[in-house]
Amino acid sequence: xxxxxxxxxxxxxxxxxxxxxxxxxxxxxxxxxxxxxxxxxxxxxxxxxxxxxxxxxxxxxxxxxxxxxxxxxxxxxxxxxxxxxxxxxxxxxxxxxxxxxxxxxxxxxxxxxxxxxxxxxxxxxxxxxxxxxxxxxxxxxxxxxxxxxxxxxxxxxxxxxxxxxxxxxxxxxxxxxxxxxxxxxxxxxxxxxxxxxxxxxxxxxxxxxxxxxxxxxxxxxxxxxxxxxxxxxxxxxxxxxxxxxxxxxxxxxxxxxxxxxxxxxxxxxxxxxxxxxxxxxxxxxxxxxxxxxxxxxxxxxxxxxxxxxxxxxxxxxxxxxxxxxxxxxxxxxxxxxxxxxxxxxxxxxxxxxxxxxxxxxxxxxxxxxxxxxxxxxxxxxxxxxxxxxxxxxxxxxxxxxxxxxxxxxxxxxxxxxxxxxxxxxxxxxxxxxxxxxxxxxxxxxxxxxxxxxxxxxxxxxxxxxxxxxxxxxxxxxxxxxxxxxxxxxxxxxxxxxxxxxxxxxxxxxxxxxxxxxxxxxxxxxxxxxxxxxxxxxxxxxxxxxxxxxxxxxxxxxxxxxxxxxxxxxxxxxxxxxxxxxxxxxxxxxxxxxxxxxxxxxxxxxxxxxxxxxxxxxxxxxxxxxxxxxxxxxxxxxxxxxxxxxxxxxxxxxxxxxxxxxxxxxxxxxxxxxxxxxxxxxxxxxxxxxxxxxxxxxxxxxxxxxxxxxxxxxxxxxxxxxxxxxxxxxxxxxxxxxxxxxxxxxxxxxxxxxxxxxxxxxxxxxxxxxxxxxxxxxxxxxxxxxxxxxxxxxxxxxxxxxxxxxxxxxxxxxxxxxxxxxxxxxxxxxxxxxxxxxxxxxxxxxxxxxxxxxxxxxxxxxxxxxxxxxxxxxxxxxxxxxxxxxxxxxxxxxxxxxxxxxxxxxx
RNA sequence: GGGGGAUUAGCUCAGCUGGCUAGAGCGCUUCCAUGGCAUGGAAGAGGUCAUCGGUUCGAAUCCGUUAUUCUCCA
Numbered sequence: 001x002x003x004x005x006x007x008x009x010x011x012x013x014x015x016x017x018x019x020x021x022x023x024x025x026x027x028x029x030x031x032x033x034x035x036x037x038x039x040x041x042x043x044x045x046x047x048x049x050x051x052x053x054x055x056x057x058x059x060x061x062x063x064x065x066x067x068x069x070x071x072x073x074x075x076x077x078x079x080x081x082x083x084x085x086x087x088x089x090x091x092x093x094x095x096x097x098x099x100x101x102x103x104x105x106x107x108x109x110x111x112x113x114x115x116x117x118x119x120x121x122x123x124x125x126x127x128x129x130x131x132x133x134x135x136x137x138x139x140x141x142x143x144x145x146x147x148x149x150x151x152x153x154x155x156x157x158x159x160x161x162x163x164x165x166x167x168x169x170x171x172x173x174x175x176x177x178x179x180x181x182x183x184x185x186x187x188x189x190x191x192x193x194x195x196x197x198x199x200x201x202x203x204x205x206x207x208x209x210x211x212x213x214x215x216x217x218x219x220x221x222x223x224x225x226x227x228x229x230x231x232x233x234x235x236x237x238x239x240x241x242x243x244x245x246x247x248x249x250x251x252x253x254x255x256x257x258x259x260x261x262x263x264x265x266x267x268x269x270x271x272x273x274x275x276x277x278x279x280x281x282x283x284x285x286x287x288x289x290x291x292x293x294x295x296x297x298x299x300x301x302x303x304x305x306x307x308x309x310x311x312x313x314x315x316x317x318x319x320x321x322x323x324x325x326x327x328x329x330x331x332x333x334x335x336x337x338x339x340x341x342x343x344x345x346x347x348x349x350x351x352x353x354x355x356x357x358x359x360x361x362x363x364x365x366x367x368x369x370x371x372x373x374x375x376x377x378x379x380x381x382x383x384x385x386x387x388x389x390x391x392x393x394x395x396x397x398x399x400x401x402x403x404x405x406x407x408x409x410x411x412x413x414x415x416x417x418x419x420x421x422x423x424x425x426x427x428x429x430x431x432x433x434x435x436x437x438x439x440x441x442x443x444x445x446x447x448x449x450x451x452x453x454x455x456x457x458x459x460x461x462x463x464x465x466x467x468x469x470x471x472x473x474x475x476x477x478x479x480x481x482x483x484x485x486x487x488x489x490x491x492x493x494x495x496x497x498x499x500x501x502x503x504x505x506x507x508x509x510x511x512x513x514x515x516x517x518x519x520x521x522x523x524x525x526x527x528x529x530x531x532x533x534x535x536x537x538x539x540x541x542x543x544x545x546x547x548x549x550x551x552x553x554x555x556x557x558x559x560x561x562x563x564x565x566x567x568x569x570x571x572x573x574x575x576x577x578x579x580x581x582x583x584x585x586x587x588x589x590x591x592x593x594x595x596x597x598x599x600x601x602x603x604x605x606x607x608x609x610x611x612x613x614x615x616x617x618x619x620x621x622x623x624x625x626x627x628x629x630x631x632x633x634x635x636x637x638x639x640x641x642x643x644x645x646x647x648x649x650x651x652x653x654x655x656x657x658x659x660x661x662x663x664x665x666x667x668x669x670x671x672x673x674x675x676x677x678x679x680x681x682x683x684x685x686x687x688x689x690x691x692x693x694x695x696x697x698x699x700x701x702x703x704x705x706x707x708x709x710x711x712x713x714x715x716x717x718x719x720x721x722x723x724x725x726x727x728x729x730x731x732x733x734x735x736x737x738x739x740x741x742x743x744x745x746x747x748x749x750x751x752x753x754x755x756x757x758x759x760x761x762x763x764x765x766x767x768x769x770x771x772x773x774x775x776x777x778x779x780x781x782x783x784x785x786x787x788x789x790x791x792x793x794x795x796x797x798x799x800x801x802x803x804x805x806x807x808x809x810x811x812x813x814x815x816x817x818x819x820x821x822x823x824x825x826x827x828x829x830x831x832x833x834x835x836x837x838x839x840x841x842x843x844x845x846x847x848x849x850x851x852x853x854x855x856x857x858x859x860x861x862x863x864x865x866x867x868x869x870x871x872x873x874x875x876x877x878x879x880x881x882x883x884x885x886x887x888x889x890x891x892x893x894x895x896x897x898x899x900x901x902x903x904x905x906x
Numbered sequence: 907g908g909g910g911g912a913u914u915a916g917c918u919c920a921g922c923u924g925g926c927u928a929g930a931g932c933g934c935u936u937c938c939a940u941g942g943c944a945u946g947g948a949a950g951a952g953g954u955c956a957u958c959g960g961u962u963c964g965a966a967u968c969c970g971u972u973a974u975u976c977u978c979c980a
C-alpha cells in the first residue's frame with residue numbers, strides 16, 4: 001500500500017504551510033506578480049517564480065528584503081518540455097501552474113537552502129525520506145567547473161549516498177539567458193510508485209527520465225556566477241538562492257495521488273465538467289483528456305484575463321485565445337458541449353482560489369463575461385467551418401463519383417452519415433484542410449474527425465507542409481537581431497529625472513545595435529535622463545542629445561524591465577564625455593495634458609457609471625487619449641455628455657497637481673488610490689492626486705501642474721473593444737479646439753450650401769426624400785420612353801421565315817435602357833430575332849436578342865452573332881445564347897452592322 | 907510585425923470560369939382567412955453589390971488603394 005494514504009492535507013493547507021514555514025525563517029511573504037508581463041521583450045508571460053525578481057539578479061535594482069517567499073502564478077505554453085498541444089494528454093503537464101519559491105538575495109546560501117528544503121518536506125509535509133532523491137551538479141569540462149561538492153556534502157547529512165545523483169549541465173546548471181547570472185542547482189525528486197513497482201526497478205534509475213511518477217518537485221538554484229557575453233564565467237560578489245517547487249506536483253505527492261489532476265486543485269473543476277457532460281471521469285481515455293484539458297485551460301485563461309490580458313489576435317492575447325479555443329474544441333468534440341459552457345467554470349475557480357489570488361474573485365463578472373463572449377464567437381467560427389468543410393467534402397464526393405459510380409458505392413456514401421463508414425479511398429487535400437484552418441480558424445483535428453466520420457482521409461503531410469511554409473514566412477518577416485551591450489566607461493546606475501527636468505547633462509553608460517527589417521538602429525542608456533520611457537500607456541519621449549560637435553535625435557524611449565532605453569538612428573562618433581539631453585517639450589506637454597485628463601476621465605466615469613468601472617487599458621500620446629474600461633453596456637449620449645461636463649468642470653476648477661513619490665503601497669491604498677489588476681507595483685509607489693475627493697491614482701506618468709492647462713476636454717468616440725470593455729477616445733487643449741472648430745467648419749459649409757435654412761437637419765431630410773421621389777419618377781419616365789421606342793420597333797417588325805425580325809438603328813440614353821427594351825420585346829415575341837444598333841451617348845453598342853421559341857431551335861446564337869457584328873464597330877462582345885451585347889469605337893459602323901446582320905440571317 | 911479571407915436587402919447568406927433585367931430564407935408593410943392564438947394565403951416595400959481608382963465593348967464577379975472585420979503565424 002502506498003505510504004501517502006495515511007496523510008490528509010488539502011492544497012490550501014499545503015500552500016499555507018509553505019508560506020508559514022519560510023515566514024518563520026525570516027522571509028517576507030510577497031504576492032504573486034501578474035501572469036502577463038509588460039516591458040519585457042523576451043517574455044510574454046511569467047513562466048517561473050524568479051521572473052518578478054529578475055532585476056535584482058541582474059543588478060538593475062536592489063531588493064528591500066534579503067529573504068522572500070511566495071507562490072507565483074506561472075504560464076507555460078511553449079518550450080521544449082511543454083507544448084500546448086500536449087497538455088491534458090498526460091497527467092502532469094499544465095498551462096498555468098503555481099510555483100512555490102523562496103529566495104535569498106545576497107543573504108543565506110546553499111546550507112540553509114538545503115536544510116530548510118529537507119526540513120519542510122520531511123518534517124512539515126512528512127514525505128518519506130526513502131522515496132526522495134536529490135541531484136547535484138556533476139561538473140562540466142567545457143566550463144571548467146568541478147562537481148558541486150559543497151551541495152553534495154550538505155545533502156549527505158540527510159540523504160543516503162545512493163539517493164544522491166550527479167546531473168549534467170543541462171539538468172543541473174541554471175542560466176538566465178545566453179549571458180547573465182547563473183549557477184549550479186540541486187533538484188529534489190520523489191518516487192511515487194507502488195512498492196511492487198519499486199522492487200522491480202530502483203527509483204534512482206528513473207530520476208530525470210520523464211517517468212510520470214518519479215518526478216522533480218523542487219529545484220534549488222545557487223546563483224554564484226555571471227556569464228559574460230564571451231562565455232567566460234566570473235564569480236559573483238553577492239550570491240543568491242532561487243528555488244521553485246511545482247505546487248500541483250507537491251499536492252499530488254502529499255495527497256498520495258498518481259496524477260496532478262487527481263488532487264483537490266483540479267478535482268472540483270473536473271467533477272463539475274463531468275457532471276454537465278454526463279460522463280464519468282476515468283472511464284474513457286478520450287473524455288478524460290477532454291476533461292483535463294478544460295480544467296487546466298480555464299485556469300490559465302481566467303487568470304490571464306483577470307491580470308488584464310484580453311483574448312485577441314496578436315501577441316499574448318492570441319496565446320490566451322488559442323488556449324481557450326483548445327478547451328472549447330475538446331469539449332465540443334468529445335464531451336458534446338455545443339453551447340458555451342466553459343465560462344461557468346470561472347466562478348468555481350474564483351471561489352477555490354479566493355484567498356490566494358483574490359484578483360479573480362473581485363472581477364468575477366467581468367472575466368466570466370469575456371470568456372462567455374469568446375466562447376460564443378468561436379462556436380460561430382466552428383459552425384461556419386463545418387459548413388465549409390461539408391461543401392469541400394461534397395465536392396470531393398462529386399469528383400469521386402465521376403470516376404467510380406456504382407450502386408454499391410452510392411449505398412456506402414448514403415450510409416456514411418450514420419457513423420462509421422467504409423474507407424472510400426478519397427482524400428481531402430492538405431491544402432484545403434490548411435485553408436480551413438488558416439483562413440477560417442477551423443481546427444485541423446476537427447477537420448480530420450469529421451472527414452473520417454464520412455470515410456474520407458485527410459492529407460496530414462500536406463497540411464503540415466503548408467503549416468511549415470506559413471511559419472517560415474512569418475519568421476522571415478520578424479527577423480530582429482540584437483547585439484550585445486557595449487559599455488562606455490563604467491556600468492553604473494541609470495537615473496530618471498524627467499518628472500522635474502526636461503533637460504540634463506548626461507553621459508552614455510552603454511549602447512547596442514539592433515537590426516529590424518534591414519534597418520539598423522541603436523539603443524543608448526544614459527546615466528541620468530529626462531526622457532520618459534513608454535509606460536502606463538503614455539508614449540515615450542522624443543528629443544535629442546547633443547555634444548560640442550554633434551546632435552543625435554532620440555526617436556523613441558522604451559523600457560526593458562527597469563532599464564530606460566533611448567532609440568536613435570545614429571551613434572555619436574565620440575561616445576565618451578558629456579551630452580546635453582533635451583526632451584521635445586511640446587510633445588511632452590501635450591501628452592501630459594492628455595494623461596492628466598485620462599485621470600479625470602477615469603474618476604468621472606466611476607462617478608457617472610459606477611464603481612465597477614476599472615481601467616483595462618490606456619494610450620496617451622500628444623494627439624489623443626484612449627481609455628478602455630470595464631462596463632457592460634454602451635454609454636448613452638446623456639452619460640457621455642455628463643462625463644464630459646464633469647471633466648470640464650474639474651478643468652475649470654484648475655485643481656493643482658498633488659504628486660507624492662515613494663509612498664509605501666499600503667499607505668497609498670489607504671489614501672484611496674486604486675491598484676490596477678495585472679499591474680506590478682513595487683514596495684513604494686507614486687501617487688497622483690487631483691483633488692483628494694475626486695481623483696487619486698497610482699501612476700508613474702508625467703502630469704501637468706494644474707488641471708487648467710487641459711483647457712478643454714472633448715470625447716470623440718465611444719465604442720466596444722471586447723465583451724464588457726468599452727473604449728473612449730478623447731482630445732484635450734489644442735486637439736479639442738481643432739476638433740470643435742473642424743466640426744463647426746463642416747456645419748458652416750453645409751449650412752451655406754443649403755442657403756442657411758432654419759433647421760438644417762429637417763431641410764436635408766426633405767432634400768433626401770425629394771431626391772428619392774425624383775429618382776422614382778425618372779425611372780418611370782425612362783420606362784415610358786423605352787415603351788415608346790419598343791412600340792416603335794414593334795411597328796417596324798417584319799414577319800419573315802416564320803420569325804419576327806427587327807433590325808434597327810436607334811438612340812437610347814443608357815445600356816440599361818437598351819437591355820430593358822430587348823427583354824421587353826423578348827417577352828412579347830417568342831419567335832423574335834432582333835439586332836439593335838444603338839447610339840448611346842455617341843458610343844456604338846449592338847444588342848442581339850432571340851425569342852424563347854426560336855432559341856430552342858438553336859438556329860441562331862446571339863453570342864456568336866454579336867461577336868461577328870462587333871467587328872463593324874471596332875469592338876468586341878458576348879453574352880448568352882439568347883441575348884448578347886457588344887460595344888465598340890466606330891460610331892459610323894452602325895449602318896454596316898445592320899447590313900452584316902441581314903447577311904448573317906440570310 | 908507578416909500572410910490569408912470577408913464586406914451583396916433590416917438580419918443570415920447564395921450568386922462557380924466577367925454577359926442569366928441582382929436572388930433565397932427570416933424579418934417588415936398592406937390585404938385576406940380563422941372565435942382567439944400558433945399559423946396559413948396573397949400582394950408589396952427595401953440594394954450607390956464597403957470605398958476610391960484601374961482593366962474591359964461590358965465588373966457584384968478580374969487587378970490595385972483605403973476602411974472595417976474574421977483568421978492563422980511570429
